[in-house]
Structures are given as C-alpha cells and as structure tokens.
Amino acid sequence: MINDRLDRIGDYPFDRLRALLDSHKPQTEEAPLSLALGEPQHPAPDIVHQTLAESGDLWGKYPPIWGTPEFRSAVHQWLAQRYGLSNNMFDPDRTIIPVSGTREALFMMAFTVIPESVSGKTPAVLMPNPFYQVYLGAAALAGAESVFVPATPETNFLPDFHSLDTETLDRTALAYYCTPANPQGTSASVEKLASIVELARKHDFVIVFDECYSEIYNETPPAGGIEACAKLGGSLKNVLIMNSLSKRSSVPGLRSGFVAGDPEIMARFKQVRDYGGAPPPMPLLAVATALWQDEKHVAENRAFYSRKFDLADQKLSGKHGYYRPDGGFYLWLDVGDSEAAALKLWQNAALRVIPGAYFAKTGRDGKNPGAAYIRCALVHDLETTGQALDRLVATL
Ligand SMILES: Cc1ncc(COP(=O)(O)O)c(C=O)c1O
Numbered sequence: 001m002i003n004d005r006l007d008r009i010g011d012y013p014f015d016r017l018r019a020l021l022d023s024h025k026p027q028t029e030e031a032p033l034s035l036a037l038g039e040p041q042h043p044a045p046d047i048v049h050q051t052l053a054e055s056g057d058l059w060g061k062y063p064p065i066w067g068t069p070e071f072r073s074a075v076h077q078w079l080a081q082r083y084g085l086s087n088n089m090f091d092p093d094r095t096i097i098p099v100s101g102t103r104e105a106l107f108m109m110a111f112t113v114i115p116e117s118v119s120g121k122t123p124a125v126l127m128p129n130p131f132y133q134v135y136l137g138a139a140a141l142a143g144a145e146s147v148f149v150p151a152t153p154e155t156n157f158l159p160d161f162h163s164l165d166t167e168t169l170d171r172t173a174l175a176y177y178c179t180p181a182n183p184q185g186t187s188a189s190v191e192k193l194a195s196i197v198e199l200a201r202k203h204d205f206v207i208v209f210d211e212c213y214s215e216i217y218n219e220t221p222p223a224g225g226i227e228a229c230a231k232l233g234g235s236l237k238n239v240l241i242m243n244s245l246s247k248r249s250s251v252p253g254l255r256s257g258f259v260a261g262d263p264e265i266m267a268r269f270k271q272v273r274d275y276g277g278a279p280p281p282m283p284l285l286a287v288a289t290a291l292w293q294d295e296k297h298v299a300e301n302r303a304f305y306s307r308k309f310d311l312a313d314q315k316l317s318g319k320h321g322y323y324r325p326d327g328g329f330y331l332w333l334d335v336g337d338s339e340a341a342a343l344k345l346w347q348n349a350a351l352r353v354i355p356g357a358y359f360a361k362t363g364r365d366g367k368n369p370g371a372a373y374i375r376c377a378l379v380h381d382l383e384t385t386g387q388a389l390d391r392l393v394a395t396l
Pocket residue numbers: 038100101102103104132178182210212243244245246252255256257
C-alpha cells in the first residue's frame with residue numbers, strides 16, 4: 001500500500017548522483033572533494049553558541065506554530081530594513097510563521113493551497129525548469145500537474161510565467177519562483193516580481209517567492225517579493241515569501257526559516273501545521289531571532305563568498321560559459337554532457353559535482369534544459385575551493 005503519486009517524482013538528485021558515481025573508484029590518489037551539495041561549510045556565527053547556551057530553560061516548552069512575538073518582530077524588522085518597507089505595511093502577528101527550514105514550508109504549502117480541482121480541471125503548479133526538487137515533490141503529492149517553465153539563457157535563466165496560455169494560468173493554484181535562482185544564480189528585478197504578483201492576482205493563484213539565496217549576492221542586493229508588494233500598494237494578497245538562515249547565516253543544520261505573506265493563507269497554513277507541522281523548538285527560535293537581528297555576520301559571510309568568486313573569476317573566466325552569478329553560491333557551467341562530465345570529474349579527479357540534468361525535466365520541445373550543465377557549490381573554505389576548481393579546470 002504505497003501512494004502511487006510517488007512514482008511521478010522519481011529519485012532525488014543526490015540518490016541519482018550516488019547511482020552514477022559510487023560504483024566507480026577514482027583513478028587518483030587525491031582525497032575526494034565535493035562541490036555537489038549546497039550546504040554552507042563556513043563556521044556558524046558565535047551568536048548561535050551564545051544564544052543556545054542562554055536558552056536551556058526553553059526545552060521544556062512545546063513551540064507555538066506562530067513562534068514567539070520576538071521572532072516575528074525580528075523578521076518584520078529585517079524585512080522592513082532589507083526592502084525599505086514602511087513599518088506598518090503588514091501586521092507581523094498575522095503574517096509571519098517560523099518553519100524548520102524552508103524546504104518543509106515549500107512542501108507543506110502545496111497541501112495548504114491546492115484544491116481538489118479548479119473549475120473541474122486538474123490544478124496546475126508552475127515552476128522553473130531547472131527547479132528545486134521540492135516544488136515537484138509537493139505538486140505531485142498534492143495531486144496537481146507540474147508545469148515546467150523553461151529557465152534558460154534566453155530568459156536570463158528565469159521562468160516567464162507570462163508566456164503561458166490562459167487555460168493553464170486559470171487552473172493554476174500555486175507557482176514557485178526562485179530568486180536568486182538555484183542553480184543558475186540570476187535574480188529578477190522588482191518590476192519583474194511585481195508583474196508576477198499582478199499575474200497571480202489576475203488568475204487567482206498563490207505565488208511563492210523562494211528567496212533563500214537573497215543575502216549571498218555579488219554587488220546589488222536582489223529585489224524581493226515583498227518589495228514588489230510594496231511597489232504595488234502594500235497588500236500581500238496571493239503572495240508568500242520564504243527565506244532561511246541556512247545560507248544567510250551558514251547554519252543549514254539549525255533548520256530555520258520563515259514564511260511571510262497573505263494573512264488569509266497564513267491562517268490556513270497555521271491550520272495545516274496544527275496537524276502536521278514540526279515548529280522550530282524554542283531554544284532554536286531564540287537563536288534564529290538573534291541571527292535575524294544581526295547583519296554583521298551576514299556581511300562577513302557575503303565577503304567570504306565574494307573572495308571565492310574572485311578565485312572562480314581567475315580560474316574559470318572564458319571557460320565553460322562561466323559567469324559570476326547575481327546571487328547564491330553556485331557555478332552553472334556549460335560542459336556539453338552533464339552526466340559524462342560529472343563521471344569524468346569523479347573518475348579522473350575525485351571531484352563530485354552534480355549533473356544539471358538531474359535538476360530539470362525534459363520539456364515539450366524534447367530538451368532537458370539542464371542537460372548541458374554541471375552545478376558546483378562554492379561552500380567550502382578558500383583553499384578547498386581553489387583546489388576543487390583547479391581539478392575541475394584541469395580535467396575538463
Ligand atoms: C532553492 C532552494 N529553496 C529552498 C531550500 C531549502 O533550504 P532550507 O530548508 O535549508 O531553508 C534550498 C536548499 O538548498 C534551496 O536551494
């Protein structure tokens with residue numbers, strides 16, 4: 001007795017990577033290195049240890065779904081400062097919920113907003129192609145049809161939802177939009193985001209802006225979905241934004257993020273979480289509160305990534321379509337055949353990278369828009385990153 005919708009989503013990309021590489025032994029004495037996983041390895045900020053040590057008395061409490069007033073206020077302040085919002089644009093007590101990493105929120109939101117059918121038709125969920133795999137898993141398990149919208153060099157690696165036909169848009173229940181994009185690192189302007197919000201309101205679907213790479217940027221802070229709402233007059237209707245401490249504060253193991261947005265949807269999200277949610281434990285919420293209140297460690301973290309991209313500029317300029325991304329910490333390199341390149345890097349240089357093909361689906365045109373690319377995560381220290389990039393350049 002297994003939910004047969006699981007057959008629609010297939011194996012997770014990292015399982016596919018293990019299946020591709022693990023039966024091959026590298027033909028080199030060099031120690032294995034991995035740029036496959038987007039898991040920041042910078043040391044956690046001191047705030048984490050300090051706040052945790054001071055919060056021991058909180059382990060005896062079940063965490064409330066809405067988190068604490070302190071957490072909501074910290075996120076509210078952060079959003080207001082980061083995106084230049086007026087403090088009274090929205091009420092944090094009705095619009096912000098902490099989550100145990102945004103992955104679970106992206107997933108659970110599908111079960112909050114996708115109905116059985118839309119005017120008698122199968123609900124659609126829009127997502128970029130390539131995409132963060134959780135979008136597909138959520139859509140499929142919630143019984144919706146996934147609509148893969150190409151995010152290729154022709155569209156600055158961002159999906160153009162406006163290009164879809166009216167029939168599809170009218171039965172869309174949910175759309176995921178990732179900016180800065182994983183894996184390609186491009187980011188959308190506030191005007192572009194505002195036009196997507198307008199599209200969502202016109203066709204009455206929920207738009208989720210997945211923004212967990214927003215604080216790792218090159219020069220200009222990327223625009224955000226909430227900024228687009230401010231530009232359109234301040235309402236959060238139909239809009240949710242999700243952000244996370246995993247990348248911003250280099251604490252993927254803390255499992256801490258938030259959802260902010262339309263109060264009506266948030267009330268329903270709370271209802272879903274009453275039944276199936278795992279809200280962040282109170283001591284971890286105290287840590288998260290302190291991290292959202294601090295920008296110093298974030299600026300240091302960003303500067304650290306910038307030095308790694310300087311290194312990538314030196315080593316990869318003019319090779320494999322290299323470009324320095326607007327945001328995030330991935331290289332998205334054009335290598336022709338992504339599986340062949342990943343296998344060669346592993347066999348010849350003991351270097352693990354992930355084929356872009358595993359992040360994308362073959363579209364209606366018969367092409368997989370990730371098939372020519374590999375994704376490399378610059379999540380290690382400078383020295384390790386330099387070594388890995390040298391191996392990559394020498395091998396490819
Ligand atoms: C695009 C994107 N969204 C969401 C997440 C989830 O991050 P977390 O659950 O750590 O907040 C990730 C993690 O890699 C991601 O790449």
